[in-house]
Amino acid sequence: MVIDLNLLLPEIFTGLLGVGLLVLFFLWRGEGVVRAIGYLAAVGLAVAAVLAYGTVALDTSTLQGTWLADPLAGYFKVVFLLSGVMVALLSLSYLERLGESLAEFFILLVFLTLSMMVVISAGDLITLYLALEFQVITFAIMIGYRRREGAATEAALKYILLNAFSSAILLFGLSLLFGLSGTVDISGIAAAVSAGSPQPALYLAVIFVLAGLAFKVSLVPFHMWTPDVYQGAPTPITGFLAAGSKAAGFALLIRLFLTIFAPVSTVWTTVFVVLSVLTIILGNFVAVPQTNMKRLLAYASVGSAGYMIMGLIAADVTGVEGVLFYAFMNVLAILGAFGVAVVFANATGRDDIEAYAGLSKRSPLLALVMLLSTLSIAGIPGLAGFVAKFVIFWAIIDKGLVALALLGVVMSIVAVFYFLRIAKVMYVFEPKEETPIRVAPAARIVLVASMVLTLVLGIYPAPLLDLAREVALAVLR
């Protein structure tokens, strides 16, 4: 058996990066080690992102089909690594204030990113499930990183218990798939499913797999953990959950539902429509009365999942293209918004929206990034979020689901409602304190980059849309 290691290059590099940083951490316990490891992690992940971008054009597999190197995997690896870089840079300033600043935070972050990369490249159900567990456990450690704080430990415990619960459901679905086809290989299962006639056990598998993954991407009613965990986790990790983990979930949804379950798409699209309706309504409405910034963003991010799932409902090239674009844009907007929350909480120690009063006077940059990021999530024209929603709406209108698109638009208006309220707090209200807020260089890079990219992709989305379209074409071939 010949193993083409080139296909694993981004993962090998990322793995070595994690191990290397671990060794460095053991050898050098001096002053400034955390800072050095943080920057090394960010730079390393950025290099890995470049390597991963090189694999987007590939469409092959190795290790007897266990490892897929296709455009879908390549695209999402870039998304994960990009969020990894941004989270690492944001964490640099976050950990300083935490006091017990330890470099293992960054090492865990590198492995966490690696776990997501393995999830999307997994070519069989065993690898897939193991990678998912790898991801969950690492996330749990990071969510409960502030182990002396009650909220953090509670969040971590909730995350791990509920994940175990949903994983069990997912595993049940996966085992049914194995039972139906006699193989764990994804392409093998797909072949068996499309060859045989649809049977009840397959529908059972559809529901269980869907329920398991709906938990990961926080579709209503599987979203209950989201606000609690988002609020309790360290803010950069919350951002990673909302950007990276959500993207990973959708990558899997695309992988499984548009390949294995494609022959029974009439069944699951109806289920998806219901989930989508519930998610956009609940996510957006419950965001309105929130008084805590992280909780509000958590609900907004629940709402986002409801829009992304619409692209899967369309189940065509345009729909998938929209989901891919959305995943990328979401990384920028969510990490921009959470980035502001990180910097703000560092300076003031507060997360409540009231504290943001007069932010534009204390730090114009923070206020502007928060404004543009949230408006991008809401889908205001001229920003990347508009393009994402536009493509997805177009795709489902093309399928005749005009009412769903209309509901999506109406719920976007609700989103504008609560986001503009934040804008009002930041720009109109008088600040209670006048002290300017200093933005550390690392965080500044993230904030400015996310803002610029959000604007650029809003005005000139063609390059990313073209890439997304090619990936979508490869998925649906």
Place this chain on the structure above:
Amino acid sequence: MIEYAWLIPLLPLVSFALIVFVTGRNRLLSAGISIAAIAASFVIAAGVGLEFLHNPETVEYGLPWVDVLGLRVEMGVLLDGISVLMLLIVTFIATLIQIYSLGYMHEDPGFSRYYSYMSLFAFSMLGLVVATNFLQLYIFFELVGLASYLLIGFWYEKHSAAEAAKKAFVTTRAGDFGLLLGILILFSLFGTFDFTELADRIAGFDNIPLLTLLTVLIFLGPVGKSAQVPLHVWLPDAMEGPTPVSALIHAATMVAAGVYLVARTYFLFANAPVALTVVAWVGGITALFAATIATAQDDIKRVLAYSTISQLGYMMLALGVGGFTASMFHLTTHAFFKALLFLGAGSVIIGLHHKQNIWEMGGLYKKMPITTVTFLVGSLALAGLFPFAGFWSKDSIFAVALEHGQVALYWLAVAAAFLTAFYTFRLFFVAFMGRPRSDHHAVESPPSMTGVLVILALFAIGVGFIGSPFIKEGFGHFIYFGKPHVEHLHMNIALTSTAVTLAGITLAWLVYSVRVTSFETLSVALKPAYLLLKNKYYIDEIYRWVGERVVEGFGFVLQWFDRTIIDGVVNGTGTLTEAIGRRLRVVHTGDLQTYALVILSGVALLFAILALVDPVKVLKLGGIL
């Protein structure tokens, strides 16, 4: 060079960004960057022009801007006769005017800001010229409007300037609204924005009512931008901006954008004869109407502004009667001599320390010889006397009108030509000749200004020859719609127009220079007519009355509707949203067991949905479980 043509609009954009973000503090550096950028654009445009002369072929390339779902929009460069011509005119005149501005604006505190706006304008105008499709055209059409707004209101601390800027923006927007509607209907009809594709697809659509409608709607954009009646009211007020701005934007280039738009989309108009007739008559009426007003204005720049409106009317008239080449030719010659006249007026205004009333000037020929001579050249070109530039282009418009049997429009144009000669020389005799009419101490302007005047004067004399019948493969060989245009000598037309022009000049000379009858007696004898013209037919007053009575009355009703009904609904929605939010939030207890239960119920829900899809399937599931 053609492959670098995309740099022509882009260089001014770079200069704009540099001035705004980097060099704003340094006045001279900002001006230097701006001039260097536009000069470089001119050099590239000249290279493109030379290549085009050797090989007159349409070239098109672009970058995909939006490419989703069957909607493909490009940002591109389309190079054919008219776009190459416009690139040359715009870059050349913009370069000259930016150099001229060094002297004109050098004491202004907003010097850097001025150059950044000028660069923004150049970028927008050039982007408009090379547009390959309606969407790109529309975006840049709006951008030039923005640049124009910023420059008219350049001295924003002056109330009248701020008001004029607002008026220009709002008035042209009214036209742009029609343009946008037209473009949308066009897209729904043809499914593309691209000019080349549209020109191919138009066959078979000729003369259907929808095409006529959308073409007339599209024409509304040019009516606003090129200040045609009845949307002409903004242009005279736009003279509140700095004079070089008036010369560049409100005489030579931007106001011609409307004419250019009609020419660019001529394939639509050619297939909609009704729309073409509308264009011809709007142009003809504007030409005469504005010329009559110009005879009674006292502000040097306002005379020129009405003259510009009138000349733009000529260009529209030419397009309307099928004179594509004649229209573009007049656009070209007009750009040079009108820029010259405005810059000459600017030189006078600076020389007289911001006096603009011609009745306070007089006798300038002694103090400002270069300005006077060049202004005379410009006046002769505008009046259209042989062999100055205006003569050739105006005669080719007359010829085209007669050739197509539009006798009424022909005589309309001839009447306007008489008035043009009259008001131009009224201005010249009153402002430059005779004795000083007030206690002024005029001084000649610096070389950076007079030098530009001389260059433009040479063009105002010579540029007409490129379209004269003496040159075999002249203007019409490169700029045409359908088949190349060959200019013939029309002796009777040439004689008529020369006679009319001389008559106009002579009348002005008799009244304002020799004073056979004094101007005062005339204005008393013709009081009603004089007042009507002096007050510009009371158009502004009519608009104001309509605005106050009708619009505000309607607004009052709408306000009531908005306050009670709409606000009620909006506030209600807000309250409802919050109420729903609070209700839904209660579900969130934070209790782990509840969450697990909800997840399990969720799974049950999914099965329930599946059951709704097809009960038989669920029954079968029951068998398995």
